[in-house]
Amino acid sequence: MYNLDTVRTLFEARKPGFSLPQALYNDPQIFAFDLQAIFGRSWLLATTEAELPRSGSYVSVTIGGCPLIIVRDRNGDIRAFHNSCRHRGAQICPEGKGKTNRLVCPYHRWTYDLSGQLVSATRMGDDFDATNYALNPVKCETAAGVVYVCLSQDAPDFTPFRQAIEPLLGPHNLASAKLAAEATLVEKGNWKLVMENARECYHCSTGHPELARSFPVAAKAYFDYGEDPHQAQYEARMAKLGLPIGPSDGDWWQAIRFPLNEGFQSMSMDGAPLVNRPMTDTGDLDIGSLRWALEPNNFCHAVGDYVLIFTAEPISPSETIVTAKWLVHGDAVEGVDYHIDALTELWNTTNLQDRDLVENNQRGVNGAGYRPGPYSEEAEVLVIRFIDWYCDKAREFLDKCAGSVVEAAN
Helix, strand or coil, X not given: CEEHHHHHHHHHCCCCCECCXXXXXXXXXXXXXXXXXXXXXXXXXXXXXXXXXXXXXXXXEEECCEEEEEEEXXXXXXXXXXXXXXXXXXXXXXXXXXXXXXXXXXXXXXXXXXXXXEEECCCCCCCCCHHHCCCCXXXXXXXXXXXXXXXXXXXXXXXXXXXXXXXXXXXXXXXXXEEEEEEEEEECCCHHHXXXXXXXXXXXXXXXXXXXXXXXXXXXXXXXXXCCHXXXXXXXXXHHHCCCCCCXXXXXXXXXXXXXXXXXXXXXXXXXXXXXXXXXXXXXCCCCEEEEEECCCEEEEECCCCEEEEEEEEEECCEEEEEEEEEECCCXXXXXXXXXXXXXXXXXXXXXXXXXXXXXXXXXXHCCCCCCCECCCCXXXXXXXXXXXXXXXXXXXXXXXXXXXXXXXX
């Protein structure tokens, strides 16, 4: 439970261009507020079509504090439901992936078909109407092979994002790709510190020496290369290949294709491609990276040979689960076209480095000496954008619920 007037006072204390007041990074009331006001009202990357290859395939995952089931039904459509039985609320599917013909609650065997309809509930009496007890649906959309969910029935309009991302990401053929690897970390830091760190490369030249070999860590603002001839050559080459560059953005998302450092074809330890099969039909592995990101908790990179997906799931005021996924061409063969250790080495190394940076950041923020500090308008433009979006989203919710005491939904 949290008092909205208390929460509002914290947001009113935030100085534009500066990091947040301490309590917004570590207070349990704010954590509950964030789940409801931010994660409960935003589009969140849930999974990919590659992880739902056929009818009956499902992914069970916790998103925004809510256990969900994402499933491909018998018609091939992707649906999302709350992972909570309509009998007494038990979780139906354990977290993970699988395939099933029906969703069966392990507690009392209430059984649902792939459209969420209750088809079996024994010993419930003659007046029991199963049609009243379908699984509670969650808004679900797909775009260019990626699946997104929103926990609110009053979701932001998804259409502008789909229209923007499909021309950029569509050539990477994610709908027919395959999940090659997945890794998770628990970072002892607030989810906003995790995402602030993920929204800038101010720290990359010293914090990520391996990533800095291929990634343009010195680019200003939002991949601004100025008059660099390398950028001009890249743009001409992408135009010839028919790959749009952008940038394209909206209130809660942004996307841009940009060149890697000269001599680097992929984000890898040595710059060489990690997968023999290109993901785009151009057949070219040297296409830079398409970065797309959603507020509040996601970023992705699509290079010529693989796609990296990063999500941050808040689990407590000072703990966040970070998940990384690597997708490759659907016909790529492990051990022949790619090797898992090599494919994952750079980003696993980077994520472990980021974990240490975030945990150190959290320890400092928790101290009595913490005071909000100014962001760099050159190097932290996406951090400023993220924090401004977060504060605006929070104030919008506060205005809707002015003067109330709200019991958190999660």
